[in-house]
Amino acid sequence: MTLSAGGDDPFRDPSSAPRARQPPDDARGEPDVPDTLAVGRHASLSLGTDALIVLEDKATRSIPFFNILWADHGDDGDVTIQYAQPAAKKSVRPAIVSYKLDKPDSRLAEAWVARLLDRAYGPSQRQKRIKVLINPFGGQGGAVKTYHKSVAPILAAARCELDVQKTEHQGHGIEIAQNMDIDAYDVVACCSGDGIPHEVWNGLAKRQDAARALHKMAVAQLPCGSGNAASLNFNGTDNPSLAALAIVKGLRTPLDLSSVSQGNDRFLSFLSQSVGIVAETDLATEHLRWMGSARFTWGFLVRLINKTVYPADIAIQVEHATKSAVRSAYRTEASKSPRAFDDRPVPSSSTGLPELKHGTINDPLPPDWHLVPHSHLGNFYAGNIAYMSPGANFFPASLPSDGCLDLVRIRGDIPRHTAIKTLLAVENNTFFDLEHVDYQKVCAYRIIPRHQKTGYISIDGERVAFEPFQVEVHRGLGTVLSRSGRLCEAKGV
Numbered sequence: 001m002t003l004s005a006g007g008d009d010p011f012r013d014p015s016s017a018p019r020a021r022q023p024p025d026d027a028r029g030e031p032d033v034p035d036t037l038a039v040g041r042h043a044s045l046s047l048g049t050d051a052l053i054v055l056e057d058k059a060t061r062s063i064p065f066f067n068i069l070w071a072d073h074g075d076d077g078d079v080t081i082q083y084a085q086p087a088a089k090k091s092v093r094p095a096i097v098s099y100k101l102d103k104p105d106s107r108l109a110e111a112w113v114a115r116l117l118d119r120a121y122g123p124s125q126r127q128k129r130i131k132v133l134i135n136p137f138g139g140q141g142g143a144v145k146t147y148h149k150s151v152a153p154i155l156a157a158a159r160c161e162l163d164v165q166k167t168e169h170q171g172h173g174i175e176i177a178q179n180m181d182i183d184a185y186d187v188v189a190c191c192s193g194d195g196i197p198h199e200v201w202n203g204l205a206k207r208q209d210a211a212r213a214l215h216k217m218a219v220a221q222l223p224c225g226s227g228n229a230a231s232l233n234f235n236g237t238d239n240p241s242l243a244a245l246a247i248v249k250g251l252r253t254p255l256d257l258s259s260v261s262q263g264n265d266r267f268l269s270f271l272s273q274s275v276g277i278v279a280e281t282d283l284a285t286e287h288l289r290w291m292g293s294a295r296f297t298w299g300f301l302v303r304l305i306n307k308t309v310y311p312a313d314i315a316i317q318v319e320h321a322t323k324s325a326v327r328s329a330y331r332t333e334a335s336k337s338p339r340a341f342d343d344r345p346v347p348s349s350s351t352g353l354p355e356l357k358h359g360t361i362n363d364p365l366p367p368d369w370h371l372v373p374h375s376h377l378g379n380f381y382a383g384n385i386a387y388m389s390p391g392a393n394f395f396p397a398s399l400p401s402d403g404c405l406d407l408v409r410i411r412g413d414i415p416r417h418t419a420i421k422t423l424l425a426v427e428n429n430t431f432f433d434l435e436h437v438d439y440q441k442v443c444a445y446r447i448i449p450r451h452q453k454t455g456y457i458s459i460d461g462e463r464v465a466f467e468p469f470q471v472e473v474h475r476g477l478g479t480v481l482s483r484s485g486r487l488c489e490a491k492g493v
């Protein structure tokens with residue numbers, strides 16, 4: 001490769017080019033720090049546009065700033081950089097480069113390391129204080145091993161403060177979140193499936209200071225379960241080591257949470273609510289676990305081919321009724337630049353959960369709502385975020401904090417070939433535009449199943465009673481860490 005001496009070219013040969021210098025930042029009183037550190041006769045470290053350029057013996061390699069976990073300098077001026085190095089099977093593992101400055105200068109090393117960390121973290125909080133919850137029974141039961149092998153080394157290299165606890169029984173995540181010291185941590189990271197994040201949000205919701213706790217505590221997932229939608233959407237991966245890196249670099253992001261009112265209960269949902277084919281496929285195929293993810297496809301096909309219908313009466317508060325309105329709402333948000341800071345006001349410690357604007361399922365239907373019979377309903381599926389499972393971007397227009405759920409309704413009596421086309425369209429990202437897929441943005445609804453004694457209702461992937469329920473969205477009530485600060489890591493519309 002020919003090395004040029006161009007000013008901004010990250011691949012320039014620093015030994016032959018004049019050192020590029022950043023103007024001093026008078027406001028912060030930073031010394032004049034060069035982009036490039038000479039660390040040997042034929043070696044240098046340069047701050048490029050998006051990456052650290054390591055030149056050694058005329059060979060260059062670049063380490064994206066996103067992958068830089070930490071950097072340190074010693075009194076003698078040596079510099080040590082820890083980063084997440086790509087490894088097999090789309091994963092990363094920590095690696096180190098360590099160099100001595102040509103001329104020991106600990107002030108220069110300190111200032112350069114500070115600049116490197118600024119580039120590496122941007123507005124993301126460094127050295128996050130993380131409460132790690134590990135569900136030893138999540139997924140195939142490998143969460144403890146996965147944590148120690150793939151996750152902990154990344155978090156430790158990034159100098160995160162870690163407090164690790166295993167969940168010991170069902171509902172333990174609720175208890176832990178309900179009683180935790182929210183000022184001692186920045187993040188609760190769940191080494192689990194989607195079940196523990198669901199529990200954590202519900203535990204935070206039970207506190208006297210629910211609004212503050214849900215605002216303060218970012219809930220993240222280190223994917224170790226059978227359903228890992230939270231990580232797919234916010235970390236952009238279901239690989240545990242890459243998810244750890246995404247959490248290290250994640251930006252605080254407001255997330256809508258919905259209240260579900262059923263019987264005399266009120267609880268929070270962060271992911272989805274489904275009645276009909278998706279709920280039944282998810283929950284009634286446990287005995288086919290040996291099939292792996294094929295169990296969903298199989299369960300789906302059987303019900304599609306039988307043209308199963310799930311009649312219900314439904315009342316909806318619609319926010320965007322047509323696909324063009326939904327698309328335009330999505331594009332307006334997606335065109336904004338990444339959100340660097342969480343600009344929501346911090347709720348006081350005496351603020352609990354928001355009041356229900358539309359009452360509970362036991363209250364009369366609000367006066368402006370209308371129950372509409374859906375006698376041929378096949379699929380009622382409300383989603384808060386895009387991916388429901390790998391390759392299943394069911395809600396491509398979803399926005400984490402638009403105050404809406406994306407609601408999909410499909411009739412159960414559509415022709416079989418159309419139904420199969422629908423299934424394939426989810427994987428091909430053409431689902432949204434299918435004519436027979438009704439897709440709206442809604443802020444509240446009530447659904448009452450009819451003419452069925454038993455059946456399946458899934459809230460965030462967990463089975464609840466087969467009874468009427470009502471849902472209302474609370475805009476930006478919860479907090480996650482995401483890569484963009486405002487969107488899911490999914491192809492939009």
Ligand SMILES: Nc1ncnc2c1ncn2[C@@H]1O[C@H](COP(=O)(O)OP(=O)(O)OP(=O)(O)O)[C@@H](O)[C@H]1O
Nearest residue numbers: 138139167168169170171192193194195225226227
């Ligand atoms: N030590 C434990 N023993 C039994 N159950 C537990 C334990 N810790 C957590 N759980 C329960 O495990 C359930 C599932 O958790 P999680 O989402 O992590 O795993 P999963 O494999 O994705 O789930 P699923 O079994 O729903 O597919 C949660 O309801 C949680 O309460």
